[in-house]
Amino acid sequence: MNKTIIKDQLNRPLRDLRISVIDRCNFRCQYCMPAEIFGPDFAFLPKSELMTYEEIERLAKIFVSLGVEKIRLTGGEPLLRKDISVLVEKLSQIDGLSDIGLTTNGVLLPQHAKSLREAGLKRVNVSLDSLNDQLFGEINGRNIGTKPVLDGIDAAIKAGLGVKINMVVKKGLNDSEILPMAEYCKNEGLQLRYIEYMDVGATNGWRMDDVVTKKEIYHILKNKYELEPVDPDYFGEVAKRYRYKGTDTDVGFITSVSESFCSSCTRSRLSANGQLFTCLFNGNGHDIRDFMRSGVTDEEIIKRITDIWNHRNDRYSDERTAETNKNRKKIEMSYIGG
Numbered sequence: 001m002n003k004t005i006i007k008d009q010l011n012r013p014l015r016d017l018r019i020s021v022i023d024r025c026n027f028r029c030q031y032c033m034p035a036e037i038f039g040p041d042f043a044f045l046p047k048s049e050l051m052t053y054e055e056i057e058r059l060a061k062i063f064v065s066l067g068v069e070k071i072r073l074t075g076g077e078p079l080l081r082k083d084i085s086v087l088v089e090k091l092s093q094i095d096g097l098s099d100i101g102l103t104t105n106g107v108l109l110p111q112h113a114k115s116l117r118e119a120g121l122k123r124v125n126v127s128l129d130s131l132n133d134q135l136f137g138e139i140n141g142r143n144i145g146t147k148p149v150l151d152g153i154d155a156a157i158k159a160g161l162g163v164k165i166n167m168v169v170k171k172g173l174n175d176s177e178i179l180p181m182a183e184y185c186k187n188e189g190l191q192l193r194y195i196e197y198m199d200v201g202a203t204n205g206w207r208m209d210d211v212v213t214k215k216e217i218y219h220i221l222k223n224k225y226e227l228e229p230v231d232p233d234y235f236g237e238v239a240k241r242y243r244y245k246g247t248d249t250d251v252g253f254i255t256s257v258s259e260s261f262c263s264s265c266t267r268s269r270l271s272a273n274g275q276l277f278t279c280l281f282n283g284n285g286h287d288i289r290d291f292m293r294s295g296v297t298d299e300e301i302i303k304r305i306t307d308i309w310n311h312r313n314d315r316y317s318d319e320r321t322a323e324t325n326k327n328r329k330k331i332e333m334s335y336i337g338g
């Protein structure tokens with residue numbers, strides 16, 4: 001089937017796919033995988049449950065035929081998946097896929113940055129929520145200081161990868177790090193993206209009061225820096241960006257809580273075991289992996305994905321209140337990948 005005909009079957013564009021390649025992680029960030037819940041006995045997915053790289057490649061090609069232009073690999077911690085560069089290499093050969101990204105906590109980048117770059121990866125997002133070693137150790141739940149992450153960022157830059165930094169801001173936890181992080185990223189010429197703390201999953205004890213909004217962060221930055229707005233690069237760009245005046249360095253905000261963007265949401269997500277989710281906050285995944293393993297054709301998979309996408313009516317962030325968080329089946333960030 002011709003690509004335009006396939007795309008026309010969708011009632012709204014599907015441009016962006018996030019693929020979680022593993023649900024395990026070497027961190028236990030308190031806003032994502034609290035250590036008291038994700039302890040030594042936690043049942044992560046066994047290897048047989050994970051989609052193989054061949055399965056991910058097949059689905060990626062199908063999603064590209066449906067209009068997906070960007071794929072982001074995530075997790076858990078994607079660099080814990082064995083030979084992740086092999087997957088990147090497979091994806092980078094897909095015609096029509098213009099962008100592959102990877103979100104990581106950075107710790108394993110010194111080992112992997114070079115092979116990822118050689119496999120065709122162009123950029124990584126590294127999560128770093130504080131420059132203060134003690135605080136960072138508390139946040140990541142493993143008492144790991146910032147050095148392994150900063151080394152990872154260096155390794156990525158040396159390997160020729162573009163680097164953006166993700167910082168989740170939680171009130172009373174790391175809002176004191178808003179300016180130090182801005183200063184560090186500005187000096188290094190790295191784009192920092194402040195992410196509003198979200199009520200993903202059911203384990204992080206989220207409260208609306210814990211959210212530091214874009215507006216609040218922006219005011220803190222504005223007291224110190226001159227900022228000018230930057231136009232979005234494309235329809236549906238999630239980060240709202242500003243530039244430090246007189247520099248090439250941007251700073252961005254992911255405003256999922258305070259200024260939701262459901263009406264322009266063109267993203268879907270595949271969990272590591274091949275469940276398709278049409279919204280970060282819709283806990284009802286649709287099985288794709290077993291359907292694919294039953295021997296169906298690509299056309300049958302396309303039909304299944306099209307049906308799922310055309311029936312979605314997710315607008316959780318538009319409707320969020322402190323209360324909506326409570327009575328909903330939700331998926332953990334570490335499982336779906338953010």
Ligand code: SAM
Nearest residue numbers: 032075076077103104105127166197198333338
């Ligand atoms: N382990 C990798 C990492 O930390 O970058 C990739 C997976 S992680 C789930 C993807 C992104 O989600 C990270 O940038 C992380 O900071 C963000 N994240 C996790 N929990 C969050 C929450 N409750 N609210 C907002 N962002 C969150």
Ligand code: SF4
Nearest residue numbers: 025027029032076105
């Ligand atoms: Fe792991 Fe990333 Fe979640 Fe932290 S945010 S626990 S590094 S998956």
Ligand code: SF4
Nearest residue numbers: 262265279280314317
């Ligand atoms: Fe998309 Fe759901 Fe986020 Fe809204 S809440 S932007 S529909 S993922």
